[in-house]
Amino acid sequence: MARLAKVSKKTVSRVINDSPFVRGETRERITAIMSELGYTPDPQARGLAFRRSFLIGLVYDNPSSQYVIDMQQGILDAVRELGFELIVHPCNRRQPNFLAEVRSFVERQKLFGVVLPPSVSEDEELNKALIEVGCPYTRIASISLDEPARMVVTHDHRGAAEAARHLADLGHRRIAFISGPDMFRSSHERRRGFAQGLADRGLKLQPKYIKEGAYTFESGIACAKKLLAMDAPPTAIFAGNDEMAAGVYRAAREAGLEIPRDLSVVGFDDSAICSKVWPPLTSVLLPIREMGRIAATKLLVEGGLRERIEHPEVSPTLVVRQSTAAHREA
Amino acid sequence: MARLAKVSKKTVSRVINDSPFVRGETRERITAIMSELGYTPDPQARGLAFRRSFLIGLVYDNPSSQYVIDMQQGILDAVRELGFELIVHPCNRRQPNFLAEVRSFVERQKLFGVVLPPSVSEDEELNKALIEVGCPYTRIASISLDEPARMVVTHDHRGAAEAARHLADLGHRRIAFISGPDMFRSSHERRRGFAQGLADRGLKLQPKYIKEGAYTFESGIACAKKLLAMDAPPTAIFAGNDEMAAGVYRAAREAGLEIPRDLSVVGFDDSAICSKVWPPLTSVLLPIREMGRIAATKLLVEGGLRERIEHPEVSPTLVVRQSTAAHREA
């Protein structure tokens, strides 16, 4: 204990925890000694005494590695300077012991809080369990599912609407949508937004031009094949994510269509593949790292370690590349 | 304490830590009670007393998200059942405080051990620091840099050699290599293996057909452009990783070349893009998840929690897809 060099260890503890009951002078003296000795309080001991650790959990069940990595970075951006660490907890919602497993994880580790990206964020059972064990959380989802203090809403529908208007403005009329799986909120939100965007331009999203995929490359191929085999095939396709959009590329190639000359394509996620496929894919960008930062900051606010947040809002943006072009009369 | 229901708390502790000094009957009785009550020892308290936590660290500075995610999974495959958790620690080797930062991280958290994938695994400074603070580690690298108990060797050269023989067997003679950056061990290993593989077929890797890239898409484009602009351009290119191979695709397209008819391409990593580009990319697969599993298991062995490992060896495999074809006389 740096106390030998100074006062008592109780006061040191007060300094560490930013207690107001320390004289300015005393605080400065102690702070100086601490940084001189390179002293850092032991997180395990603190955790034991607090009955709460300094660990943030990221519980995810997400197919996209880039999403997870970006989110991890964002969370760390927010909490690293405070000495928090990030425990990652991949899991599988379809596994029977999923709930019990996650629950025991957060309970055992006495997590400071957990960040829940889709689709675990949409699991109401899990949510109830977290409340029961008293573990703070932030849910990230396309629409609000909880009180604002515990949500990061990504407003996917806005990005989808922008994509729709973009295609409409290029003169397309036969416009198709490949949705994600029904069990994902984002599938519905992206579809809703897309329909709304078309409506903004006086167009309608026709049911026959809607196919349900699974957010996978293969499902993108399958859906696109069906669409392109129609009597009046679409001249533009909006895929619910980039994976499926890449599948549309494949199907278009097999059908002998050239993108964007014969078919315009838009994806969602603005992932790494967008710039690697040819032509580069127009896509909707979600600021994932920023979302992670905000989610973690909300945990800090809830824990009383931060006052409030600067930019608590997040919104998708359409990144126009070369996979979309003006409609050409056949 | 479950002691009320039974003996003393000391004995319970003995059971938890697998001490041999407990009678079989007593042990069974206690184990039964524990699982009945759903009792799990508090990792923070245990850590405090042990002066060592039950946390594994993954320190990485890696551009590929898929790599990191797979490795995380592999580590968890090995340690989850023992109640360990995984703390991720992305970092930047080029940052001036890199060493001090990582060091303070492992020291503060009293990590049970850390897993070091490339390129942090190749940092001798960091290695020294870890030894100084007494933190166990496993290094993952293309060649052996440490005692076997602390290494997972990926033998990249073998995979590169296989790629070379594959191209040679297809009849190619003007074969080029785009290397990764000089500071990565893997760059040299892949180059060495590739040269060896060509030598196995009586061919020579000509210096003029070697270009140094940076493991990025853009550098792949740049290097490929130079190669394809040569008087006697290569008919096959082996890129040091898939990112750069995707860059080769782009350059080939701009040069009006069709893959694999006019140019065969091989990548390294067998990443997700392989199956999404057209034609699907032939690539060298490294079993990353398995590597993570082995690395973590070695940490457990070192900690005395596991006897030994089943399959401690790992080797690359060539996955042949449609980006390579027999050489066509011009």
Next chain:
DNA sequence: CTGAAAGCGCTTACAG
């Protein structure tokens, strides 16, 4: 504003 006591839930020596 500051200190002496008791405790967080476990463990390691030390005795039986």
Next chain:
DNA sequence: CTGAAAGCGCTTACAG
């Protein structure tokens, strides 16, 4: 093979 004591490094009430 099993138990009573002291301690891991911090914190929370409780007194001054």
